[in-house]
Amino acid sequence: MSILVTGGAGYIGSHTVVELLNIDENVIIVDNLINSQIETIDKIKEITGKDIKFYQVDILDRENLERVFEENTDIESVIHFAGLKAVGESVEKPLEYYKNNLIGTLTLLETMRKYNCKKIIFSSSATVYGEQATSQYVETMKRGETTNPYGTTKAMIEKMLEDIYYADNSWNISILRYFNPIGAHESGLIGEDPKGIPNNLMPFIMKVANKEIDHLNIFGKDYATKDGTAARDYIHVVDLAKGHLKALEKLNNEKSGLFIYNLGTGNPYTVQEIVDTFKKVNNIDVPYEYTERRAGDLTIMYADPTKAREELGWAAEKNIEDMCKDSWNFVKITKQK
Ligand code: NAD
Ligand code: UFG
Numbered sequence: 001m002s003i004l005v006t007g008g009a010g011y012i013g014s015h016t017v018v019e020l021l022n023i024d025e026n027v028i029i030v031d032n033l034i035n036s037q038i039e040t041i042d043k044i045k046e047i048t049g050k051d052i053k054f055y056q057v058d059i060l061d062r063e064n065l066e067r068v069f070e071e072n073t074d075i076e077s078v079i080h081f082a083g084l085k086a087v088g089e090s091v092e093k094p095l096e097y098y099k100n101n102l103i104g105t106l107t108l109l110e111t112m113r114k115y116n117c118k119k120i121i122f123s124s125s126a127t128v129y130g131e132q133a134t135s136q137y138v139e140t141m142k143r144g145e146t147t148n149p150y151g152t153t154k155a156m157i158e159k160m161l162e163d164i165y166y167a168d169n170s171w172n173i174s175i176l177r178y179f180n181p182i183g184a185h186e187s188g189l190i191g192e193d194p195k196g197i198p199n200n201l202m203p204f205i206m207k208v209a210n211k212e213i214d215h216l217n218i219f220g221k222d223y224a225t226k227d228g229t230a231a232r233d234y235i236h237v238v239d240l241a242k243g244h245l246k247a248l249e250k251l252n253n254e255k256s257g258l259f260i261y262n263l264g265t266g267n268p269y270t271v272q273e274i275v276d277t278f279k280k281v282n283n284i285d286v287p288y289e290y291t292e293r294r295a296g297d298l299t300i301m302y303a304d305p306t307k308a309r310e311e312l313g314w315a316a317e318k319n320i321e322d323m324c325k326d327s328w329n330f331v332k333i334t335k336q337k
Contacts (some may be wrong), residue, residue, distance in 0.1 A: 001026065001074050001075075001076040002025075002026040002027065002028050002072055002075050002076065003020060003025055003026065003027055003028070003075070003076065003077050003078070003079060003248070004028050004030060004068070004072070004075045004077070004078045004079070004117075005017055005020070005028070005029050005030070005078075005079045005081065006029075006030050006031070006059055006078065006079070006080045006081055006082035006108060007030075007031055007036075007080070007123075008027070008029030008030070008031055008052075008054075008079075008081065009029060009031040009033060009036035009037070009038070009040045009041060009054075010031065010035060010036045010113055010117075011036075011080075011181070011191070011192040012083055012123065012178070012181055012236065012237060012240060012241065013029070013031070013079075013081040013082075014040050014043075014044055014190045014322060015184075015185055015190065015237045015238055015240070015241040016079060016081070016240075016241040016244045017029065017044055017052065017246055018044055018047050018048055018185060018190070018241070019238070019241045019242055019244070020244075020245065021044070021048040021050040021052065022048060023245065024050075025145070026074070026265070027052045027053075028052070028053040028054075028055070028056065028068065028072055028075065029041065029052060029053070029054045030055045030057045030059060030065070030068055030082070031054070031055075031056065031057075031082065032033065032056060032057060032058040032059075032082075032224075033056060033180065034058075034084070035084070035085075035194075035195070038056075040190055042053045043189040043190050044112065044190065046189060047185065047187050047189055047190070055068050058104075059082050059103050059104040059107055059108050059314055060099075060100070060103055060107055062107050062110075062111065063156070064175050065107060065108065065111050065298030066111055066114070066115075066272075067150060069111060069112075069114075069115040069117070069142075072282070074107070075115070075117055076117065076119060077117070077119035077120065077121070077248060077251065077252075078108070078112060078117065078119065078120045078121070079120075079121045079123075079244055079248070080105065080108060080120055080121065080122050081123045082104060083100065083101045083104065083105075083123070083153070084096065084100050084101060085150060086199055087127075087148050087150050087151070087152065087199060087296075088148075088199055089150075090148050090149040090150035090151075090153075091148050091149060094149040097149045097150055097153055098149060100152060101150075101153035101154075101157065102153055102156060102157065102160075103190050104212075105122075105157050105160065109160075109164065110131070110331045111168055117158065118168075118170055118171045118172055118256075119136070119171075119172040119173075119251050119252075120161075120171075120172075120174070121159060121174045121176060121244060121247050121248060121251070122161060122173070122174070122175050122176065123176060123178065124154050124157070124158055124175050124176060124178070124286055125151065125152070125154045125178055126144060126179050126233075126262070126301060126303065127147075127148075127151035127154060128143045128144070128146065128148060128151065128154050128155045128158060128177065129141055129143065129144050129177075129301075130143070130144020130145040130147070130151075131144060131145070131298055132144055134269070135231075135298075135299065135300035135301060135302060136266075136302055136303070136304050137177075137262065137301065137302070137303055137304060138262070138304040138306075138307075139177075139260050139261065139262060139304075139307050141280070141317055143155050143158065143159075147296045148296070149190040149308060151287050158175055158260075160183050161173050161175060161258065162258060165256075165257075165258040169257075170256050170257055171256060171258070172251045172255070172256045172257055173252060173257070173258045173259070173263065174247040174248075174250065174251055174259045175249075175258075175259070175260045175261070176243065176244065176247060176249030176261055176263050177260065177261065177262050177263065177303075178235070178240060178264075179232065179233035179234070179235055179262070179263065179265075179301070179302065179303050180200075180201075180232045180233055180234045180235060180264075180265030181234075181235055181236075181237045181240050182201075182202040182234050182235070182236070182237065182323050182327055183202075183236040183237045183238065183318065183322065183323040183324075183326040183327055184237065184326045184327055184329065184330035185237075185238060185326070185330075186325075186326060186329070187333070188329040188330045188333030188334065189330075189333065189334070190330075191237075191326075191327065191330030191331075192237075192327075192330075193330075193334070197213070201232075201271060201274060202234075202274070202323075202327050204216055204306045204329075205274070205275065205278055205286055206246075206327055206330075208287065208288075208332050209278070209282065209284050209285070209286050209328060209331070210226050210331050210335060210336070214287065215287040215288055215289055216275065216286060216287070216288040216289075216293065217288070217289055217290075217291040218271050218272070218275070218290050219271070219291060219292065219293055219294040220290075220291075220292065220293035220294070220297065221290040222293075223293075223299045223300075224299055225270050225276045225299065225300060226270065227270050227272040227273070228272075229270040229271040229272040230270065230271055230293075230297055230298070230300065231268035231269060231270045231271075231299070231300040231301070231302070232244075232268060232269065232300075232301055232302065232305050233264040233266065233267065233268055233269075233276060233301065233302035234263050234265070234269055234320065234323055235263065235265050235316050235323075236316065236317075236318035236322055236323045236326070238283055238318065238326075239265075239316040239317055239318050240263055240316075243261075243308065243312070243314050244312065246308075246312040246313060247261065247312060247314075248261070249312075250311065250312055259311070261307055261308040261311070261312060262303040262304060262305055262307065263303070263305070263308060263314075263316075264302060264303025264305050264316070265302075265305065265316040266302060266303055266304060266305045266306075267302065267320075268300050268301070268302040273320070274324070275288055275322070277320050277321060277324045278324040278328065279328070281321045281324050281325050282324065282325065282328040283330075287309075295310075307325065316325065
């Protein structure tokens, strides 16, 4: 049996594929490489010593997506990472985001139904909660107001999956809401390397530490937190990847169902704590300045990870020092040869 991984050449997808190969699963990757590099496929093979099938296919391309299912009749489940994910870009290019994320997912789901494959894990985001009365987010909360087209695509896909399940409860669906993935594989061979100026905190810190950007702007010093900077639930990407294996195990043990899980550590860290830890564990400077708050940012957002622990037997194991060390190790291995 094989697992189809859409977006498997990307940041979270590649780490998940490594973990799947480590437990001897057969993996087929579909990725159009719009935000990733072909070299990642070789790096995955190098890390694991295992082979994978790779198709450079856009999930909107129904004909070629069907070909993948035709050529691999043993595809039993799908882990669906493929999507565009930059919040700021989604505000500027809403049509591109709605088209890629929504039509891409629709095409994938229709193709799965056609080939009678009804087991799927979907990469959602804590962003679907919007702003709630408390800072710790739990799955029993209703989805809230999204503040950008990217977040709206995640909320709409979640709703789409719910409707599909209610219409045909032979589907077996797991929706995973990620908090803030950072870090990289311990080999330093794969990690997050966004094109252009990064939006997210850790990729920005990595570029400042590597002297590609002269300083970090810390957005806001007047939040109601211990040091005035905003707090998030940062999770090591390898822990996140392992969460997918547990979610898959759960689906394999169920005949059908619709499950939603937060994947986070449950421990918020402020921007200041991340910067200070990164500097300390890597013994490197990260110049920074405090600037205005970034529009739309919440003060504190972190997961209640109880449900994933109780139902999946999953909990994050790596700490903030590991996350900062592994992020920098990826830069050292890939950019400072
Ligand atoms: P990424 O950009 O590194 O990976 C996504 C991959 O999907 C890329 O390799 C890209 O080339 C591919 N892709 C995009 N559109 C495609 C299409 N139409 N057809 C085929 N391939 C396509 O992003 P990531 O950080 O690994 O995120 C993976 C998933 O997790 C995304 O759906 C993202 O929205 C979601 N997510 C990410 C975060 C985060 O902070 N990184 C947080 C919450 C949710
Ligand atoms: N930050 C800075 N300077 C920067 C970048 C970020 O101070 O240059 C701060 C932000 O203000 C925020 C924190 O660092 O307080 C984390 O910001 P990120 O952009 O790394 O992450 P967000 O929590 O804003 O967003 C992430 C994902 C989104 C997802 C959201 C909610 O990037 O895709 O979590 O789950 F929607």
